[in-house]
Amino acid sequence: MNLDFTGKTVLVTGAAGFIGSHLVDRLLAEGAEVTGLDNLITGSMENLVEAIKSPRFDYIETEVVEWALRQAQGKPTPETSFNMIYHLASPASPVAYQHNPVATYLVNSLGTHHLLELAVQHKSQFLFTSTSEIYGNPLEHPQKETYFGNVNPIGPRACYDESKRFGEMVCSIFKSRYQVDCRIGRIFNTYGPRMQADDGRVIPTFINQALTKRPITIEGSGQQSRSFCFIEDMIEYLIRLMTTPAAANEVINLGNPEEITIRAVAELIKELTGGEAELKQVEGREEDIERRQPDIGKAIALLRYHPRISFREGLDRTLAYFQQP
Numbered sequence: 181m182n183l184d185f186t187g188k189t190v191l192v193t194g195a196a197g198f199i200g201s202h203l204v205d206r207l208l209a210e211g212a213e214v215t216g217l218d219n220l221i222t223g224s225m226e227n228l229v230e231a232i233k234s235p236r237f238d239y240i241e242t243e244v245v246e247w248a249l250r251q252a253q254g255k256p257t258p259e260t261s262f263n264m265i266y267h268l269a270s271p272a273s274p275v276a277y278q279h280n281p282v283a284t285y286l287v288n289s290l291g292t293h294h295l296l297e298l299a300v301q302h303k304s305q306f307l308f309t310s311t312s313e314i315y316g317n318p319l320e321h322p323q324k325e326t327y328f329g330n331v332n333p334i335g336p337r338a339c340y341d342e343s344k345r346f347g348e349m350v351c352s353i354f355k356s357r358y359q360v361d362c363r364i365g366r367i368f369n370t371y372g373p374r375m376q377a378d379d380g381r382v383i384p385t386f387i388n389q390a391l392t393k394r395p396i397t398i399e400g401s402g403q404q405s406r407s408f409c410f411i412e413d414m415i416e417y418l419i420r421l422m423t424t425p426a427a428a429n430e431v432i433n434l435g436n437p438e439e440i441t442i443r444a445v446a447e448l449i450k451e452l453t454g455g456e457a458e459l460k461q462v463e464g465r466e467e468d469i470e471r472r473q474p475d476i477g478k479a480i481a482l483l484r485y486h487p488r489i490s491f492r493e494g495l496d497r498t499l500a501y502f503q504q505p
């Protein structure tokens with residue numbers, strides 16, 4: 181597989197976020213010229229401390245929807261055009277998107293539309309980061325790309341789920357109407373260094389509860405399951421999804437199928453942090469998802485990749501990050 185990005189101009193929206201910043205680092209390491217956009221609604225400049233030292237990285241602090249609209253109205257020049265666009269900007273944790281519902285649905289709907297207009301002008305390849313949440317509370321297990329989902333359009337997660345579904349629809353229209361080479365990655369739970377300690381996602385929450393000697397709070401029975409993918413594996417997937425010719429115009433689940441209950445996650449984090457943390461059961465979330473596990477057959481077949489980092493190793497590395505002074 182040709183992973184040489186030398187001379188390629190790549191736009192990354194959501195560059196200061198958890199996944200976006202790791203993607204920027206990897207693209208720079210592969211030789212790309214990277215422009216990163218972020219309005220820091222949930223991201224942090226600390227995630228880009230290494231990237232901003234690179235002469236091949238240009239950072240613009242801006243809101244993506246308006247920026248893309250303005251750019252799409254202008255004329256691209258060879259200096260300003262992008263070979264590839266990765267659209268990652270969106271609040272991603274339930275706490276963040278429920279706090280910013282309008283910004284969330286706008287960046288995934290209108291933001292995707294304007295960035296795709298830009299992709300038409302620049303003849304860019306386009307990659308949209310969708311989510312396993314488009315499957316809602318799935319009635320099919322594990323979830324294949326062919327499953328249409330079970331989503332409540334007015335539920336507590338709807339600003340996120342439905343706008344990602346809308347974003348996928350916009351991609352499909354630009355593929356068929358304007359022949360944009362558009363790839364959709366449906367990302368399943370991803371974790372690792374640079375997650376925000378207080379963003380409400382389960383792994384940083386449990387780790388930080390254990391490290392600050394507070395009880396680890398298990399919402400509901402703890403029997404609900406998730407499948408967690410370590411960030412390094414997710415970045416490999418995103419790189420391959422953009423560069424693999426066979427992935428053009430495909431929708432592909434990206435994740436690690438290793439399934440684990442939330443109670444088992446809590447017990448493992450308790451063990452890794454010295455075994456003293458108390459496990460405390462609290463009320464479950466409204467419309468919490470019972471089971472989530474990707475079928476990654478398509479990713480293996482097309483991208484020729486299967487996650488390599490075990491959950492235990494990934495947790496060790498995440499814990500080391502949160503233990504840094």
Ligand SMILES: NC(=O)c1ccc[n+]([C@@H]2O[C@H](COP(=O)([O-])OP(=O)(O)OC[C@H]3O[C@@H](n4cnc5c(N)ncnc54)[C@H](O)[C@@H]3O)[C@@H](O)[C@H]2O)c1
Pocket residue numbers: 193194195196197198199200217218219220221222223224242243244245267268269270271272273276283287309310311312366367368369370371
């Ligand atoms: N982390 C996961 O487990 C996961 C799972 C499924 C899908 N995803 C998707 O991957 C992408 C990245 O997720 P993440 O975990 O890195 O989240 P994150 O919140 O850490 O990063 C998102 C970044 O986008 C920026 N942003 C949001 N709206 C913006 C706007 N309108 N203009 C400019 N910048 C904006 C935020 O400031 C942040 O830096 C998101 O699209 C998310 O939906 C993530």
